[in-house]
Amino acid sequence: MDISLIVLSAGNSTRFNYNVKKQWIRIENKPLWLFVADRLNNFYNFKKTIITANNEEVRLYEKLSEYEIVSGDKERQLSLKNALNEIDSEFVMVTDVARACVSEKIIKNLIENIKDYDCCVPFLKPVDTVVFEDKTINREKVKLIQTPQLSKTEILKKALNTDTLFTDERAAIENIGGKIKYIAGDEEAKKITYFKDLNLPCLKPPSKNIFSGIGYDTHKFEENKEMYLGGVKIDVNYGFKAHSDGDVLIHSLIDALLGAAGYGDIGDFFPDTDEKYKNISSVELLKKVLDIIKKTGFEIVNADVTIIAEKPKLKNYKTKIQRKLSKLLNAPVNIKATTNEKMGYIGREEGVSVISIVNLKYKDWYEDYNSRK
Ligand SMILES: Nc1ccn([C@@H]2O[C@H](COP(=O)(O)OP(=O)(O)OP(=O)(O)O)[C@@H](O)[C@H]2O)c(=O)n1
Numbered sequence: 001m002d003i004s005l006i007v008l009s010a011g012n013s014t015r016f017n018y019n020v021k022k023q024w025i026r027i028e029n030k031p032l033w034l035f036v037a038d039r040l041n042n043f044y045n046f047k048k049t050i051i052t053a054n055n056e057e058v059r060l061y062e063k064l065s066e067y068e069i070v071s072g073d074k075e076r077q078l079s080l081k082n083a084l085n086e087i088d089s090e091f092v093m094v095t096d097v098a099r100a101c102v103s104e105k106i107i108k109n110l111i112e113n114i115k116d117y118d119c120c121v122p123f124l125k126p127v128d129t130v131v132f133e134d135k136t137i138n139r140e141k142v143k144l145i146q147t148p149q150l151s152k153t154e155i156l157k158k159a160l161n162t163d164t165l166f167t168d169e170r171a172a173i174e175n176i177g178g179k180i181k182y183i184a185g186d187e188e189a190k191k192i193t194y195f196k197d198l199n200l201p202c203l204k205p206p207s208k209n210i211f212s213g214i215g216y217d218t219h220k221f222e223e224n225k226e227m228y229l230g231g232v233k234i235d236v237n238y239g240f241k242a243h244s245d246g247d248v249l250i251h252s253l254i255d256a257l258l259g260a261a262g263y264g265d266i267g268d269f270f271p272d273t274d275e276k277y278k279n280i281s282s283v284e285l286l287k288k289v290l291d292i293i294k295k296t297g298f299e300i301v302n303a304d305v306t307i308i309a310e311k312p313k314l315k316n317y318k319t320k321i322q323r324k325l326s327k328l329l330n331a332p333v334n335i336k337a338t339t340n341e342k343m344g345y346i347g348r349e350e351g352v353s354v355i356s357i358v359n360l361k362y363k364d365w366y367e368d369y370n371s372r373k
């Protein structure tokens with residue numbers, strides 16, 4: 001059958017309430033969104049797979065996978081509509097990234113049952129007494145709806161051609177009089193909404209790998225400018241020529257962080273053609289990068305920095321820089337300074353270069369989960 005897959009992963013993960021977004025926790029070496037997309041592709045040969053991602057993260061998803069990535073929107077349904085624009089297969093299967101452990105059986109049952117229907121949906125029956133508006137109701141009539149849901153693409157597109165927001169595809173299709181088929185769902189397709197929902201058997205702990213990244217930057221001196229190195233003001237009457245405040249040390253550190261995470265380089269995130277970054281404090285740029293690194297699943301192991309400078313003399317600043325950066329990175333940082341033995345542009349006192357190395361590891365959500373139990 002001609003079926004495409006949409007994995008919805010553009011949510012904010014607010015209720016998960018953890019320092020890593022749920023779609024970015026690592027299952028062995030894969031972020032959850034990639035784990036889910038690969039898992040479902042192992043079960044069925046989809047014509048196309050589209051993953052919706054938060055607009056700021058699209059580039060990261062593209063670096064880590066070959067699936068088609070589409071920018072999401074502020075509501076689940078709007079993210080879905082963006083993805084649907086790229087679908088031309090007869091059927092489309094839509095799933096929440098948060099339903100990580102969907103079984104092959106559900107996928108097969110959805111496909112076997114879609115014939116004669118517009119949408120096929122897995123559901124669970126409540127096992128508890130159900131009260132609606134203070135009245136006990138017949139629980140046999142209640143369905144707890146899951147994803148993935150399999151729909152006829154044209155019908156789903158038509159059903160979503162409205163400003164009304166529905167919580168799932170089924171509700172939209174039902175609203176235009178479409179025929180719905182319900183099939184038995186599965187406890188394992190439970191949605192990861194809260195951190196405590198991570199007790200699912202298919203979720204293996206993150207790997208213990210260490211990821212290293214190197215950063216290098218160099219800047220020319222400029223007269224009558226303030227000089228910042230590692231976020232610390234250096235007491236000299238010259239600074240660095242640059243689009244930002246020219247903090248060459250922080251720029252090299254940012255590249256090492258992005259290198260270790262596999263996220264590209266500083267120019268990908270803060271282009272020096274963008275007026276927004278003119279004269280910006282590099283500490284602000286570093287904070288943004290640290291936030292990305294953290295919420296997409298990494299923890300910093302350590303950083304080591306070598307400043308190559310004939311001038312200014314940094315002996316009295318090294319500890320201050322080291323303390324400031326250790327606090328910002330929440331990890332051990334080592335700062336070294338050396339001259340270039342009077343050789344080359346550094347030796348001629350034209351500017352400064354900095355080389356950094358950073359080691360990252362995956363945030364161990366599995367350990368955190370077990371220690372909270
Ligand atoms: N604007 C949005 C909102 C949600 N989703 C996706 O829709 C699914 C269902 O949402 P939910 O599990 O509630 O995730 P979040 O919206 O991230 O959670 P929260 O409401 O706690 O922020 C998730 O896979 C989520 O990534 C999406 O693609 N675009």
Ligand SMILES: C[C@](O)(CO)[C@H](O)COP(=O)(O)O
Pocket residue numbers: 076096144145146147167168169191
């Ligand atoms: C689509 C869904 O998974 C069906 O149960 C659910 O409605 C999505 O979760 P949300 O909390 O409403 O975003």
